[in-house]
Amino acid sequence: MSTIGLAGALRRIGPLLGQRAWNVRRGIGSFVTCEFGRPLPPDDRGNVHGEYHLWIMMAAWRLETADQVIVGSEDQGLDQALHRLEGRPLTEVLIRPPALETRFDFAGLRLEVFPIHRRDPEEGECDHWSLWLGDGDVLVAGSELTIEPSGG
Amino acid sequence: MPGGLPVCILCAVEWAAGIDELREQVARLDGSTVEAVQVPSGGGGRFGLQLSVQQSLGWLWILSVAWRLDGPEAVLAASGDDEERLAVDLAVLIGRVVTSVDVRLPGWEARIHFEDRVLTIFPVCHQDASAVPDWTFRTPSGQLLVVGPGPRWAVVE
Numbered sequence: 001m002s003t004i005g006l007a008g009a010l011r012r013i014g015p016l017l018g019q020r021a022w023n024v025r026r027g028i029g030s031f032v033t034c035e036f037g038r039p040l041p042p043d044d045r046g047n048v049h050g051e052y053h054l055w056i057m058m059a060a061w062r063l064e065t066a067d068q069v070i071v072g073s074e075d076q077g078l079d080q081a082l083h084r085l086e087g088r089p090l091t092e093v094l095i096r097p098p099a100l101e102t103r104f105d106f107a108g109l110r111l112e113v114f115p116i117h118r119r120d121p122e123e124g125e126c127d128h129w130s131l132w133l134g135d136g137d138v139l140v141a142g143s144e145l146t147i148e149p150s151g152g
Numbered sequence: 153m154p155g156g157l158p159v160c161i162l163c164a165v166e167w168a169a170g171i172d173e174l175r176e177q178v179a180r181l182d183g184s185t186v187e188a189v190q191v192p193s194g195g196g197g198r199f200g201l202q203l204s205v206q207q208s209l210g211w212l213w214i215l216s217v218a219w220r221l222d223g224p225e226a227v228l229a230a231s232g233d234d235e236e237r238l239a240v241d242l243a244v245l246i247g248r249v250v251t252s253v254d255v256r257l258p259g260w261e262a263r264i265h266f267e268d269r270v271l272t273i274f275p276v277c278h279q280d281a282s283a284v285p286d287w288t289f290r291t292p293s294g295q296l297l298v299v300g301p302g303p304r305w306a307v308v309e
Contacts (some may be wrong), residue, residue, distance in 0.1 A: 058232065060217070060218035060274055060276045061276070062259055062274075062275075062276060062278075064258050064259060065258070066258070067257065067258050068258050069258050069259055069275075069278045069302070069303070071278070071279075072259075072275060072276035072277055072278045072302070073218075073276045074217060074276040074277040074283075075276070075277055075278055075279045075280070076279060076280070077279075098222055098223070098224075098225055098226050098227055099220055099222055099227045099230075112259070114218055114220070114272075114274040114276075115220065115227070115230065116197075116217075116218050116219075116220060116230045116231045116232035116274075117230050117232040117233060118220075118227040118228065118229055118230045118233055118241070126232070143227075
């Protein structure tokens with residue numbers, strides 16, 4: 001694992017911009033997963049991921065436009081609301097220090113991710129989101145931005 | 153829960169929706185000082201701040217499951233942290249003055265500034281008006297300002 005600064009993280013995200021989201025799904029509780037890029041061969045469990053795979057986990061979130069909230073992570077109907085992201089291009093990723101609050105903007109539909117954990121690195125991480133980059137690296141937003149080997 | 157929210161009160165709440173009027177209401181917090189912090193056992197990250205307002209005491213309760221206290225360089229506390237830790241971490245607010253309160257659209261996020269520290273309350277339940285409010289403020293005069301869940305607020309006498 002190596003720490004990567006905000007500018008470095010945005011550089012790694014760059015190639016993802018403009019790609020369309022597919023298989024946007026709610027996971028356990030209010031976790032969210034989303035694929036980008038061409039589909040990869042199925043993994044050991046038969047799951048098909050994209051070249052890029054986004055996983056939002058230990059964080060609160062809202063799906064909203066500039067002037068309206070569509071759904072919050074504690075609302076009912078998360079599956080139906082998240083389906084609105086299907087096929088939309090990711091147009092901007094905005095990461096705000098110090099907590100690494102993140103906006104994933106899908107052409108005007110915004111997924112606002114709000115970290116709700118404070119962790120010191122020695123206590124073990126509680127990550128807000130991870131992004132598999134398709135080259136064997138995973139960009140992780142926890143108490144800091146890091147690059148980890150996929151499966152590491 | 154001192155100065156807190158008896159659940160039965162919510163049955164009779166008449167919700168307001170205008171955010172400008174809410175902003176006027178929350179401006180009454182400006183200049184108040186944090187006197188004490190209370191983190192109830194089993195509260196799921198909820199906590200209360202006792203505020204001195206014009207030589208009287210009121211209680212601000214954060215009831216949302218999503219909030220965070222940020223300093224200029226680091227996160228200081230957050231709703232998902234362990235309770236034992238919250239009581240210690242939130243104590244950094246004692247003696248701090250509320251310098252401004254802002255409520256932002258479209259999510260009705262409240263940002264309460266304590267000088268260079270910012271408490272952000274992030275509403276995540278927008279559809280169900282009967283859900284737990286995001287935060288409340290019991291004024292020294294006994295009024296209860298109820299904000300949330302989501303885009304609604306009320307003053308209960």
